[in-house]
Amino acid sequence: MTRTRRGPAAGATGRGRAGRLGSAPSVDPDLARELLDGLAEAVLIADSVGQVLLVNATASALLPELHPGVALPGSPVTMLSQAYATGADDVEGEHRDRRLRGIRRPLAGDRSAWYVRDVTDDHLRAEALRTERGRTDFLAQAGRRLGLALQREQALQAAATLPVPYLADLALVVYLPSGTVEYQPQWIRHSGHGSTPALGAAGWDAVSAVPGLVEALDGETGVPRPWPVTERGGAGPLIPDDLDPAATLLVSPMPGAGRTAGALVLVRTGARDGFDRRDVELVREFAARAGAALATAQLYDAQIHLARVLQNSLLPPGLPAVGGVRLAGGYRAAGDSLRIGGDFYDVLPTDGGALFALGDVSGKGVGAAVLTGRVRQSLQTLRLVEHRPRELLALLDRALLDIPDATRRGQFTTLLLGALHPEPDGGLRVRVAGGGHPAPLLVDAAGTVTPVQVGGMPVGAVPGARFDEAEIRLRPGELLLARTDGVTEARGGPHGTEMFGERRLHRALVEVAGSSPSALVDRVLRLVDEWCGGHRHDDVAMLAVGPAGHG
Missing domain, CATH: 3.30.450.20 (PAS domain)
Incomplete structure (x- = not known):
């Protein structure tokens, strides 16, 4: 089919360009x-x-x-x-x-x-969007940093440094430390000059000299206001003397858990505009997040203090000197910075010898540590009436079962309980009772490792539990190692998932055969630490005993 190209109609020459000014008169x-x-x-x-x-x-x-x-x-x-x-x-x-x-x-x-x-309105909208994104980014960054502040000092430093220079030229946080007798306001201040914020204590006269600060500490909000230099008398040391005479002040409470955690004071110098409505909203939001972080950090500090008190009472004690016996103990908590857990050992001197205990309470953390303390205290008391290991285990079992389950929450312990009796010829007679715990290991001077089977049922688990015992005699150069299963179950290696295992433990004991109890314990702990390579592991406790004056 032939297509005919249509040209301009007769008499219409030039009309196709009539839209261009001047091209079609x-x-x-x-x-x-x-x-x-x-x-x-x-x-x-x-x-x-x-x-x-x-x-x-x-x-x-x-x-x-x-x-x-x-x-x-x-x-x-x-x-x-x-x-x-x-x-x-x-x-x-x-x-x-x-x-x-x-x-x-x-x-x-x-x-x-x-x-x-x-394009004024377009520009204003784009600027408003950039500003809003900047506010969102600031709050996100502040949230991340405040969320990582687990200690009060970290939370205070974040609250004082984050607002500068985005929100203000100077930021001051005033707070009342909990648990202090003097109840004196403390402060931390940052102005962007230098890397370290200034901090100190201030009297109530200085706090009252900052408009709205006392009210903010009581939880009341304020509004931005000019703060000329003539009104700043008495505010030192909270506010530096060289602050710009033309400044705008904004004070906001920092809400905490049930009470005000502190107050945030922001100052903008005359070189920048004061605080508008959106600025005030942003400051309030930041102050609320900073207050929550400070309250959380203060709670964490209180828990740390409590844990340290527990730690001092529950960590394995220093071993006593027992005539005719050499002792060494080792302990690692389960990757817990608080260093308290459910594994324990103890040595209690008796007439002519000593009792030793090594156990593993079910569970981890503070709950297990509390039961550990009960077990140790019960042994301290019960050994006054009973020195025979198996009979002492039975008494301990009854004592734990008498604890209300709501308090004990079904917890129990595996335990090795032994009586040490030095002999005149330099040997050491050991009578060991077992309560569901891994067998202790006998290491002779030639490097032979032999498990001492004692069996028994866990202590405090069920009524009527049966406990077994065994008696051995350690000759000079021989050692008995009691340990918790945290040693063999420690995971590490090339992939971080393989257990340390009985074979590696036996090989380590062979390497130190004939040495002292302390050398044996140090060697095993070092190998377990290297095996774990910094990864989390279960509690580890061990106790090595042997005749004195040998190895």
Whole structure:
């Protein structure tokens, strides 16, 4: 099929370009002017030297300085004047407190048209979006850092340093330390000068000299206000003397858990604007997060203090000197910085010898440590009436079962309980009773490792439990090692998942055969630490005994 290309109709030559000003003299100029006046953009048409030929209605309103006959080069509209000087076709700038954007397009006859648009509102919206994103990013960063502040000093430093310089030129946090007798306000201040914030204590006169600070400590919110230098008398040492005389002050409470954790004081110098409504909202939100972090850190500090008290009472004690016996103990808590757990050992001197105990309470952490303390205290008391290991285990079992289950929560312990009796010929007779605990290991001077089977049931688990015992005699150069299963079950190695195991333990004992109890314990602990490589592990406790004066 043949297609016929349609050309212009007869008598219509040139009509196809009637839309270009001046290219079709037959177009009514008034009609072209009406079309231009209907545009939302400002339109200016200029000749080759930049003299204005035509402006539409929008241009007249937006750029009243420009009208036909005015030359754009050197005109009061700086952005267009500079465009002619530089040859730019796309410009943006400020004019009459408005932000304008202009684009130049060439026309026939060496003329050009400038299309100018008021982008003030677009710019304000974009700036508001950037500001809001900045606020969101600030709160996100602050939340991350405050969330990692587990100690009070860390939380206070984060609360004082994060606002500078984003929120203020100076930030001051005033708080009342809990548990102090003097109840004196403490403070930390950061101004961005130097890497270390200043801190100290202040009297109530200095606190009262900062407008709104006492009220903020009581939980009341304030509003931004100018703070001229003439009103700052008595505020030292909270506020430095060289602070800008023209400053704006904003004080906000820092809500905590049930009470105000402190107060945040922000100061903006005269070099920047004061706090607007959105700034105040952001400061309130930050102060709330900082207060929550400070309250959490104070609670954590209280728990640390409690744990340290427990630690002092529950950590394995120093071993006593027992005539005719050499002793060594080792302990590792289950990857817990508090260093308290459910594994324990103890040695209690008796007439002519000693009792030793090594056990593993079910569970971990503070709960297991509390039961550990009960077991040790019960042994301290019961050994006054009974020295025989198996009979003593039975008494301990009854004592633990008498503890209300709501308090004990079904916990029990595995235990080795032994009686040590030095002999005149330098040997050591050991009678060991077992309560469901791994068998102790006998290591002779030649490097032979032999488990001593004692069996028995866990202590405090079920009524009527049966306990077994065994008796051995250690000759000079021989050692008996009691340990918890945390030794063999410690996971590590190349992939961090393989257990240390009985074979590695036996091999380590062979390497130190004939040495002292302390050398044996140190060697095993070092190998377990290297095996775990810093990974978490279960509690580890061990106790080595042998005849005195040998190995």
